[in-house]
Amino acid sequence: MNKRQKQKQKTREKIVSCAKELFIQKGFLHTTTSEIAAAAGIAHGTLFLHFPAKESLILEIMDTVLEQIQAALQPVIAHAGNLDEIIRCYLDLIEQHEAIFSTKAREMPFYGDELRRKLLFRDAIIRGHFHTLFQQGIDDGIYRQVDIQTALTFFFGAIHYYLSLKQIFVVDGSVIGKFKDQIISTFNALITIPKTEES
Amino acid sequence: MNKRQKQKQKTREKIVSCAKELFIQKGFLHTTTSEIAAAAGIAHGTLFLHFPAKESLILEIMDTVLEQIQAALQPVIAHAGNLDEIIRCYLDLIEQHEAIFSTKAREMPFYGDELRRKLLFRDAIIRGHFHTLFQQGIDDGIYRQVDIQTALTFFFGAIHYYLSLKQIFVVDGSVIGKFKDQIISTFNALITIPKTEES
């Protein structure tokens, strides 16, 4: 990469990090492109040299985060192969990136069709891993035989609910952090066949 | 009621029904007061004679629906006293009013503070009934001993998730209708202590 490309790359990263900060603070919908440009220290028009439209910014940001999460989840999925573990790991990751996930949960219905489709696709991949491990748990006689899709919707729906209404659950700090343990233990209690039942 | 009061009442109802129709089609946030007035066949200013502000319209509409639901739920709560029944009834009601509930689920984070608070308060009352019956079920040894709040968030979170992303689950028709049976049976399967386990 020559010097010019490096500079361009740096500018792009500056835009992304500033945009992310603003999206977290004010939401994607209520952040203006000039604010982002001003925060990144570039001209308003320059923003559009790096990103063809405002939506491509949120796509890039969410894509990066979702990739990180997938990457962080990968080893857990590969090795442990235990739903409980992956749930815990997933929630830790969501908590880490909660600010931007909260924005996404609230605003997704208002994004353009394509953007929304892409984001949901990323979600679906992660959900796929949960599905596989859930199925395994059922096959292994650990989990009850329930409709996995629906059971997972209970799980992800609750996460989505906490995130999208975060403001009413916590004043400051993390919703997921606050409810994580309860979510995990209750979800486990619901899907797991108790040891005592086996006897 | 004299003729003028009747006429006023009629105008008000016309506004409400047209507004509801538009809110369902385009969302509350993207419906303009002019559109509503035009649809209702009244002058733009007349709208504000009946409703002091745009938000009071959505409040009235949602309040009416939520009241209807509470009223319809009341006898089921009083007599049957069975969570399963109330869940079924609740979902039937949500399905009936699904269009407006979908709008509410999507947009609530963007409503003004007071409006949101009022809507959440209504939700909380209904949720309270679920809680009571869930507790009863646990006391009766029918349901597993889990954290009720969290378990209910799984349930309501899933409903919320289906409603807010309705557009990606169904093209036309009802999401709740589509998933109702799975929701009910899966939720039951998760919380109920199987008969065989008892032996």
Next chain:
Amino acid sequence: MNKRQKQKQKTREKIVSCAKELFIQKGFLHTTTSEIAAAAGIAHGTLFLHFPAKESLILEIMDTVLEQIQAALQPVIAHAGNLDEIIRCYLDLIEQHEAIFSTKAREMPFYGDELRRKLLFRDAIIRGHFHTLFQQGIDDGIYRQVDIQTALTFFFGAIHYYLSLKQIFVVDGSVIGKFKDQIISTFNALITIPKTEES
């Protein structure tokens, strides 16, 4: 006057007193006819049975006040025939009705042509008396020989200035009350030929 007429008269007075109160508080321009009707306990439309238009209300109110002032000034003009006395009396009266005069001073440029003309006509009559007495003072060798019209504009201009910008001179209470003594003594000092000069 029969009973019906009496009732009508009473309603009219109620309207006037409520309107005056509101005009003082919020200004004529920012008081709405519905507010006045509500304050007077009558229907909005009823207001227009008593007063053909909003402006006729301010006219009536100002007319009454200006008449009162003229009436109160009359004996002073007739008997004493001394500018100093009439100035003092006039300022006392303005102070008494300062709230409504402040509104008038601020808003007059925005009144309709006819209303403004009528109000200015009333002012002119009072000013006429000042003129006469000023002239007498000059003839008597008490006051300097200056252009009376302009000298009076200094006086009335200052009053007008204090009234129209009342809000910046006093927080609560009377501007005229605050500056009355200075106005009188300074105006006197300016127009009076000092005793010592005569010798």
Next chain:
Amino acid sequence: MNKRQKQKQKTREKIVSCAKELFIQKGFLHTTTSEIAAAAGIAHGTLFLHFPAKESLILEIMDTVLEQIQAALQPVIAHAGNLDEIIRCYLDLIEQHEAIFSTKAREMPFYGDELRRKLLFRDAIIRGHFHTLFQQGIDDGIYRQVDIQTALTFFFGAIHYYLSLKQIFVVDGSVIGKFKDQIISTFNALITIPKTEES
């Protein structure tokens, strides 16, 4: 200055001159931002690129005029140090800018607090110079020993009065021009100790 900066400057000046023209014709309060944009030959939104709010326009316009006046007054204040001269100069300047000063005199009570404060502050500076020179005149035994503040309020109050009711004093042309000589000579006659009195 490069071409773009020049173009921007030109647009800004066009806005200011058109706005000033309109403010003079119809008053600031009754001129709309659309009208200004149309008159300046720019898009409505462009106006807000140059001025964040309508009030900032009147502020800029009045500031420029008041600065010009202060600048024009400066040498007179510095050198001559004579109240009579500064009065004459001041009235000439007011006459020059009479149209906009008339609007200001009429509308100031209705401007936002901050704008009004700023305008009054400018006025106060100029008044300060009058005060100084008046005091000097008293010290030099030229002017009578009167309360300067009040005497100046007679002067400025009269100017304000003529300006705010300009429409009733002249049909076309300048009020200040019409009454300037009388104002000056009368004010002088009132404050000056006659030569004959000294003997």
Next chain:
DNA sequence: CATGAATGAGTTTTCATTCAT
């Protein structure tokens, strides 16, 4: 490559007056 000036459609609410009841 970067800049930043220009675009222009879009929306809630107010209020004096009228007239059918």
Next chain:
DNA sequence: CATGAATGAAAACTCATTCAT
């Protein structure tokens, strides 16, 4: 006589995107 529902014009400000410089 009194009522009060209906009228409808009017106005400031935002912001993603473009394109001449």
